[in-house]
Amino acid sequence: MQKTPVFLVEEEETQVHTTDSCLAAMKAVQDSLYVLNGKWKLPIIISLTFGNKRFTEIARDIPRITDRMLSKELQELELNMLVERIQDEASPSITRYKLTAYGKTLDPAIQELYKWGINHREKIKEE
Amino acid sequence: MQKTPVFLVEEEETQVHTTDSCLAAMKAVQDSLYVLNGKWKLPIIISLTFGNKRFTEIARDIPRITDRMLSKELQELELNMLVERIQDEASPSITRYKLTAYGKTLDPAIQELYKWGINHREKIKEE
C-alpha cells in the first residue's frame, strides 16, 4: 500500500492526505455560504417557506430589517434564482415573492441549522 | 386527521399565524450562524474534522488565512466549546487543536451545506 506523500511525523494517520478532500469540502461549504451571505438572506428565505409574500409582509416578518436591506437582499436572491418575483394575475399591481424550486433545495441545510440552533440555545441555558 | 394551523391559499390564509413559528425558525438559524460567523470558522472546523492539528497545520490547510485571523477564530471557537486546545503529553510544548464532541454535532449541518455547495457549483456551470 502506497501512501500519498504527506508531512507526517508521529501518528501519520492524523495527517494522512487531508488536504485534497479537506480543501474541496471547505470550498463547497464556502460556495453555499457565499450565496447565503449577509444577515438577512436566510431569514428572508425562511419567511418565504411559510408562503408567498409581499414586500411589506416579509418586512413585517423580520424584526429590524430595513427596506433598503430587504430590497437589496431580495435582488441578490433573485439573481441566484432562489427567489422569484411574481405579479398577481388578477391585480397586476400586486407583487409577491416566492421561493423557487431551487430555493427549496436549501431546506435540508436550513433544517439542520435550525436543529442545531435550537440545541445550542438549550446547551447555553444549561451552561 | 387534524392539520396544524397553517397558512395556505390566497387571501387571508396566506398570512395566518405565520409569524410565531417563522420567527422561531429565523431565530434558531440565526443562533447557529452567530456561532459560525466570520469567514473562517467553518473552514477551521472542517480542517479539524480531518484530524487534530497544530496551529500551522490548520493555517496551511486554509488558503489565504492569516495568523491573526486563525488565532482569533480559534479563540472564539474555544469559547463556544466547539474546539479544544490540547497539549501533547509526551512533548508538552506541542499544541494541537481538536474538535470537541459538541463541535462534531455540527457535522450534519456542514454535510448539508457541503452537498448544497457541490450541487450549486454544478448548477452554475450549466447556467
Add this chain to the structure above:
DNA sequence: CGCTGTACTATCATGAATGATAGTGCAATG
C-alpha cells in the same frame, strides 16, 4: 382630491470584520 400604503431607490454615515505588517518568547535543530 388628499391620504395612506406599497415597493422600491439614492445618499450618506458608521462600525465591525478583515487584511497587512511587525514583533514576541520559546523550542528544537544542525
Add this chain to the structure above:
DNA sequence: CATTGCACTATCATTCATGATAGTACAGCG
C-alpha cells in the same frame, strides 16, 4: 549558538456590510 519554526499578540489601515434617513412613483380608498 545561530537559525528556523511555532504559536501567538499588537497596531494600524482599509474595506464592506449594514444602518439611518429621505425621497419617489404609482395604486387604491373614501
